[in-house]
Amino acid sequence: MIERFEEDGDKQSILLIDTYTSKAFALSHLERYKEAHELCEKAKEINPNEGLIYLTEGKLYLAEELEDEAAISFEKAIEINPNIEMWYMIASAYSESDYLIEAKEYFEKVYQINPKYEDVTEKLSVLCLMHGEIDNFFKYNKECEHPLEEDMILDLLNSPEHREEDERTLKEVWERMKKENKKKQKEKINQFINSILKNMESVAELLKWVLENLNYWVVTIFMAIESSFIPFPSEAVVPPAAWKAMADDSMNIFLVVLFATIGADIGALVNYYLARWLGRPIIYKFANSRLGHMCLIDEEKIHHAEEYFRKHGAASTFFGRLIPAVRQLISIPAGLAGMKIGPFLLYTTLGAAIWNSILALLGYLIYRFTDLKTTNDVYVMATEYSHEIGYVIIAVVVIVIVFLAYKGLKKENK
Numbered sequence: 186m187i188e189r190f191e192e193d194g195d196k197q198s199i200l201l202i203d204t205y206t207s208k209a210f211a212l213s214h215l216e217r218y219k220e221a222h223e224l225c226e227k228a229k230e231i232n233p234n235e236g237l238i239y240l241t242e243g244k245l246y247l248a249e250e251l252e253d254e255a256a257i258s259f260e261k262a263i264e265i266n267p268n269i270e271m272w273y274m275i276a277s278a279y280s281e282s283d284y285l286i287e288a289k290e291y292f293e294k295v296y297q298i299n300p301k302y303e304d305v306t307e308k309l310s311v312l313c314l315m316h317g318e319i320d321n322f323f324k325y326n327k328e329c330e331h332p333l334e335e336d337m338i339l340d341l342l343n344s345p346e347h348r349e350e351d352e353r354t355l356k357e358v359w360e361r362m363k364k365e366n367k368k369k370q371k372e373k374i375n376q377f378i379n380s381i382l383k384n385m386e387s388v389a390e391l392l393k394w395v396l397e398n399l400n401y402w403v404v405t406i407f408m409a410i411e412s413s414f415i416p417f418p419s420e421a422v423v424p425p426a427a428w429k430a431m432a433d434d435s436m437n438i439f440l441v442v443l444f445a446t447i448g449a450d451i452g453a454l455v456n457y458y459l460a461r462w463l464g465r466p467i468i469y470k471f472a473n474s475r476l477g478h479m480c481l482i483d484e485e486k487i488h489h490a491e492e493y494f495r496k497h498g499a500a501s502t503f504f505g506r507l508i509p510a511v512r513q514l515i516s517i518p519a520g521l522a523g524m525k526i527g528p529f530l531l532y533t534t535l536g537a538a539i540w541n542s543i544l545a546l547l548g549y550l551i552y553r554f555t556d557l558k559t560t561n562d563v564y565v566m567a568t569e570y571s572h573e574i575g576y577v578i579i580a581v582v583v584i585v586i587v588f589l590a591y592k593g594l595k596k597e598n599k
Contacts, residue, residue, distance in 0.1 A: 202228045206241040213248045221245050236266035240274055247282040256287075269298045273305070285312055300328065307331070317354045319361070335362040399426045404441060405448040412452025412516075412537070419445075423541050427548025438549060442541045449506075449537035450530065453516040457529060460520025502529055506536025 205228040209221040222245060228238045243258035259275045276291030289312040295305045310325035310333065326332045342355045404426050411419045423445050430436040502519050519529050 202231050202235055202238065205231075206237055209241050210244060213245050216248075218245060218249055234265055236262040236271055239265065240271065240278070243275065244278050244282075247278060247284065252284070269295055269302055272298065273303060276308070280308065280312075285315060288312060289316070296325075304330075314354065314358065315351070317351075319354065319357055322358065323361070323365075335359065335366055338362060399429050400436065401440060401444045405444045405451070408445045408448030408541075409451040409455070410448075412449040413455045419540070419544060423544035424548035424551065427545035428552045431549060431552040438545055442538065442545050445541040445544075446534060446538045449541065450534055453533045453537070454530075456514070456516035457520040457524075457526075460517040461523065503532040503536040506533060507540050 205224040209224040209228075212218070212221040212224070222242070225238055225242045225245070228235065228241075232238075239258045239262035243255045243262065246252075246255035246258060259278075262271055262275065272291055272295045276288050276295060279285070279288035279291060289309065292305055292308050292312065295302055296309060300306065306325045306328040307330075310322055310329055313319075313322040313325060314333075338355055338359045342352065342359060399422075404422055407422045408419060411422065423441060426436060426441045426445070427438050430438040430441055502515055502524070506515065516529075516533070
């Protein structure tokens with residue numbers, strides 16, 4: 186084939202050089218080194234300044250275990266083509282022939298030129314591990330796209346194929362990885378805590394703004410938020426707004442209750458339709474997601490709300506609006522169960538109106554019987570007492586349910 190190319194083609198063609206070098210490399214696998222070198226010489230006659238020829242020649246010498254001659258050929262290749270690709274190809278040639286020290290030197294040169302070139306960091310991390318250079322291993326391994334992990338090192342350590350002299354290095358690397366992973370876990374926990382603290386600061390700023398800018402729009406919007414899956418305390422809205430309605434003429438306490446109830450209905454409808462349209466699997470998937478946890482929702486809370494709805498039926502949308510932790514989520518099982526919108530909205534409105542009336546009454550009582558001067562102070566006190574009121578309501582609901590169940594059983598026995 187080469188002979189035909191020489192006869193029919195351009196004897197000075199770069200394609201002929203590629204042909205010669207490719208055949209020379211193939212002949213080296215057959216240990217026909219003399220013929221391979223002759224082809225390289227032919228290629229030099231075409232163009233003695235082609236780096237590919239000296240790269241191929243260097244590979245031939247490595248196959249013959251002639252290290253010095255290989256080094257001279259590679260140096261000539263670099264002299265002609267001092268680019269990163271040539272450095273990388275020479276490094277790979279040394280690596281493939283198990284000349285690992287030389288391979289590492291050339292890969293390091295590649296890394297100096299461009300640390301992100303090909304898989305140079307992977308190559309260097311492995312070579313450093315093999316040479317027992319632990320600090321350099323960690324340096325390069327951290328920059329790898331697919332770094333060696335703790336479990337991979339453990340697999341190598343447990344493998345019967347690893348060399349005895351490598352065991353000490355692998356053990357040291359594994360122990361250090363364990364320590365670094367523990368440190369990373371602590372850092373992640375600290376980052377998570379810091380993010381929570383930042384969120385708390387943001388919530389505090391939001392609460393401050395709400396308390397300083399209370400009006401009917403703010404009451405409606407934030408009660409809608411409170412009644413949806415986004416966590417926001419109703420105690421920060423209704424009691425301070427009711428207190429403000431008593432303190433000046435800018436608001437009316439009855440309208441505070443009305444707009445708070447409208448807002449609660451809007452938020453409840455959001456939850457209801459999301460549950461109805463998305464269905465149980467997606468709702469539970471959201472509850473288990475990071476975003477769901479940020480909204481203070483988890484699978485247990487959704488399950489608890491569903492169980493409450495199953496036990497107490499449609500009326501649970503009324504009682505649920507009065508119970509802490511259930512109040513914001515009771516609309517979800519109603520939507521999942523496909524409860525009719527009319528009864529749902531009726532029970533929700535009644536329950537929300539009663540709860541908002543209780544909170545407004547709390548704001549009124551704080552105005553009448555305390556000397557508090559700011560809406561923030563009212564919010565703090567309302568939060569404390571609203572929890573106690575919530576527990577009282579739970580007790581009342583339980584008593585009512587037990588009484589109704591008792592009456593039902595009594596009728597059946599008759």
